[in-house]
Amino acid sequence: MAWTLDKTVAMVGMMGSGKSAIGTAVARLLDVPFLDSDAEIEAASNLTIAEIFQREGETFFRAKESQVLSRLLDGAPVILSTGGGAFLTPANRAMISERGVSVWLRADVDLLWSRVRHKDTRPLLRTSDPLATLGALHAERTPYYAKADLVVDAQPDYSIQQMAEKVIETLQTRPDVLKET
Numbered sequence: 001m002a003w004t005l006d007k008t009v010a011m012v013g014m015m016g017s018g019k020s021a022i023g024t025a026v027a028r029l030l031d032v033p034f035l036d037s038d039a040e041i042e043a044a045s046n047l048t049i050a051e052i053f054q055r056e057g058e059t060f061f062r063a064k065e066s067q068v069l070s071r072l073l074d075g076a077p078v079i080l081s082t083g084g085g086a087f088l089t090p091a092n093r094a095m096i097s098e099r100g101v102s103v104w105l106r107a108d109v110d111l112l113w114s115r116v117r118h119k120d121t122r123p124l125l126r127t128s129d130p131l132a133t134l135g136a137l138h139a140e141r142t143p144y145y146a147k148a149d150l151v152v153d154a155q156p157d158y159s160i161q162q163m164a165e166k167v168i169e170t171l172q173t174r175p176d177v178l179k180e181t
Contacts, residue, residue, distance in 0.1 A: 002181045003030045005077040008100035009171065010069075012087040012148055014138055016115035017105040018163060019081040025164035027079040030178070036081040040068050049083070058085075066092055073099040084137075088144045097149060101177045103167060104148035109138050111156050150174065 009026070011019040020036055027034035038049050041064055045052060052061045065086050072080055073095060080100070086092050087102065096102045113131055127133045150170050154163060171178040 003168075004179045004181050005030055005032050005079075005177070006179065007177045008073055008075075008077045008080050009167075009177065010073075010080045010082050010087075010096045010100050010102045011105060011167075012082050012096075012102050013084070013105040013145055014107060014112050014134075014141060015084040016112040017084075017107045017154055018115075018160065019105055021160050022105060022163045022167060023079045023081040025160050026167050029164055029168060030079070033076075033078045034081070035072055035078050037065060037068050037072060037086060038081070038083045040072065041065060041083075044068065062089060066095075070095060084141070087148070088141060093144070093147055101150065101171075101174060102148040103150045103152060103170065104145045105154050105163075105167075106145070106151055107154035109135050111154060112138065114156070 009023075011023045011026075013019055023036075024034045041052070041061075042048055045064070047055070049061070052064070062085065065083060066089060069082065069086060069092055072078070077100075082092075082096075087096070093102070109131075113134055116134065117130070150173070152163070152166050152170050158166070168178070172180075
């Protein structure tokens with residue numbers, strides 16, 4: 001089956017929701033490029049996200065993130081993984097909705113924790129109680145993610161491939177975004 005992607009699909013959600021892994025699989029199935037906004041920021045700055053947070057602070061990082069999102073949304077349609085905090089900014093949400101479509105990969109705290117607890121690359125979880133921090137971030141961010149254009153629920157027993165297929169099925173509800181050719 002062949003597809004035409006007419007708008008960039010921005011994967012949004014918490015760290016560990018699968019934005020990169022599922023986004024990569026969706027891009028492969030649709031035969032379009034996959035981009036990761038965090039990777040693009042790292043490439044442009046020659047620093048890791050953690051280093052940017054440490055050296056420049058979150059405010060600086062969020063400004064750079066918005067610039068990168070704008071540049072990526074101006075390009076050809078792709079599957080785009082966004083950082084977990086990118087969708088919290090009203091200007092980013094508006095930019096994504098106007099020039100693309102947002103897909104919230106909704107996952108509960110238990111599933112997220114099972115995926116992120118062994119990683120030390122998450123600057124926001126470098127606290128004395130990372131699980132409590134994750135829970136607080138989840139509670140704080142959920143109302144923002146709920147503003148996404150589309151929602152796909154993550155299930156612990158779904159493979160990356162199954163989740164990618166669910167995303168494509170959900171995208172098919174938007175003929176302005178994805179068409180079968």
